[in-house]
Amino acid sequence: MKKEDKWDLSTDARPLLATMTRHIAMRQWRERTRQQPVVVQKLADHIRLLAEEREAPPRYEDEIGVLRACLQKLPEKSRDLVELYYYEDIATPQIADQINMKKDTVCRALSRVREKLRECIERSMNQGGAAHV
């Protein structure tokens, strides 16, 4: 196993980030995609092109600053969902079991939460963005 395979992104992203330039990331991604079923490869390729068309990252720096404020504004249920899925790493089928919902409903709810957060960030950014530290 290569060294970078052992890193745990949730606790230590920095060695990975320090080493992985975008090109390395792309190359690794291509190599790994090859081992996937053809349909997934095709889909992933399509999505990669869509991402590349956007040239480069949007304004993440400020956005991450306001993301935290937006998280606070979410209804409690939505916030719980974010915490369970993103911060406690619980998979959607298990979340569904736990909160007594259908699996697909959890998936749709997560999509909606991401959409809401995006809208909140857009709104905040248009009002001047995050204060600088």
Place this chain on the structure above:
Amino acid sequence: MSDADTLTQHYLEGTLSDAEAEQLHDLLKAQPELGERLIQQFEMDAMLRATKPLVANNIVRPALLPKRRFTFTTVTSVAAMAACITLLGTWVMNAALKLRPETEETTASVAVLTRGVNLEWESAAITPGTPLSPGWLKLKSGIAQIEFYQGARVLIEGPAELQLVSSSEATCTRGKLSAQVPPQAKGFRINTPKGTIVDLGTEFGLDVSAANAEVHVFKGEVELHQPAATMKSLKEGQAMAFADKQASMTANASSFASLNDLDARSAMSQRVHFEKWLTSSSKLNADAGLRLRFDFQDDEGSRSLLNHAANGGEIADGSIVGASWTTGRWPGKRALEFRNVSDRVRLNVPGETTALTMAVWVRVNGLDRTFNSLFMSEGWGERRVHWQITHAGKVRLGIAGVGSTRHGDYDTAEFFTPERFGRWTHLAVVFDPVAKEARHYANGGLLARLSLKDSSPLKIGTAELGNWSDPRGKGGVAIRHLSGAMDEFALWDRVLNDEEIAALAK
């Protein structure tokens, strides 16, 4: 059949089945607008993951279910997640790490060159507006006005050698200077080989040559400290020669007269530059390869920029949207200020071009956006051209790909550091299909030379100065307006060589 939201979630989670992958792919092909939404979902997903290290420690709720470790191995076991993390995650995490306050930028500068008349330097050439770090300034001729950050203002006439030590101290080994020291800069020191002058809030002149050193006090009081003598206090109207032995004299303002008419000489010098520029304009306009040239000298209140290129018949005048008129490089030179999300100059460059050179005089006020536009083709269609400055200060020439060919980004190293903000800078970029190179220039000097991935012709089409528009944007267009001003822009359909570009920047 699952809906797009569920499929997206399965994709992100890495649980997409083959059938679902096919279904999502079909949906994406059938509904192009879904692609944008999908990417937005990926971005948000990546951002939420990026914030985990920042918020995870604050979660106090006990885990209700056994934790599933989120490791790189699990990520990479699924192509979808890998795409998400590798494409977007790296940028996001880097950005997240930048939030820490210790990355705040710093400057080593202690003073700024505020004005200059006929400056000729022995040391590296500097122009007014340049922040100065500790070190030697060697002036061959001309007059330079230096303002120290603590408030002292020094005029120095070449030939002179001045070493900046700190924001309140300098060493002069040769030359004639005058200093104005306001009360808040009291204690300002100038060292000479023969002694040190400590200013107590005043105006004085200093003349240092190999054989002699004189200090003349015009206002207030200074102290003269010498190694082998007691400290001397000199008051208004007094002067002293202090090379070998001290000799009292009367202050003589006339011997520093050349430093006093800086205002008039400075205005004259600027006028001369402006006149020279006006004269060179007509020659430049006649260049057969020049297709577009805006000199920004259009009538006050005009809402269009005239294309002055003699051979630029097919490129219509630029249309000003939002941007307001301001002063350019010299008094009387007009410029357009871009400060708002709507500010831009719209134009159209029809057809294809095999080679391209663009040049601009720009004053960048700040790099607030991820990308800050100089000259941008609309959208990002095949062989379109994007000339912009990244948030980190790199100048980028981006050329869109065709079909499945990837686009090319040709970046300089970080150039626009905060010290360069607010100063007029000449930038040029060359797309050279023969040498298969993109070349960037700043102030006439070569900044970067980069191999082209694809040297096929460019299609500029509808384009904007100082901003970007994207007709594809459904959920809004990325904000990329320039924060700054431009007072000259030109575009050639040929390659300009190093000498020609150096001449443009003079």
